[in-house]
Amino acid sequence: MTAIDAGASSISLRAAPAVAxxxxxxxxxxxxxxxxFGAxxxxxxxxxxxxxxxxxIRRAKARSTRRSMPPGAVNMHHA
Incomplete structure (x- = not known):
């Protein structure tokens, strides 16, 4: 058994409870x-x-429509 094998086997023995x-x-x-629940x-x-x-976006669109219309005009989208 080499030093690398011995080191690896000792690590795997220590990791066995964690794996379980x-x-x-x-x-x-x-x-x-x-x-x-997280999903x-x-x-x-x-x-x-x-x-x-x-x-x-809807609020901003409605606001920009009101500003671009002349006074007294009727917005047909909201009529």
Whole structure:
């Protein structure tokens, strides 16, 4: 056995409990629940940001339409 082999085997012996813990965490249902919950939270945040962006664009578009129209004119989009 070379020094490299001896070093590698001692590292793998020390890492064995960590590997077992990681493997059991992957199999635990709580891990998948947390994963699904995190994905749903990111999706909800994305929808909220998209909704705010659309409402901001609509407000800016309505504001620019009002400014470009002469006084007394009727905006047919909002009539």
């Amino acid at each position: 813990a990681i493997r059991s965490a992957w199999l635990a249902p709580g891990f998948y629940l947390a994963l699904v 749903l939270m990111l999706l909800a945040i994305g929808f909220i940001l998209l909704w705010r962006l659309v409402s901001t």
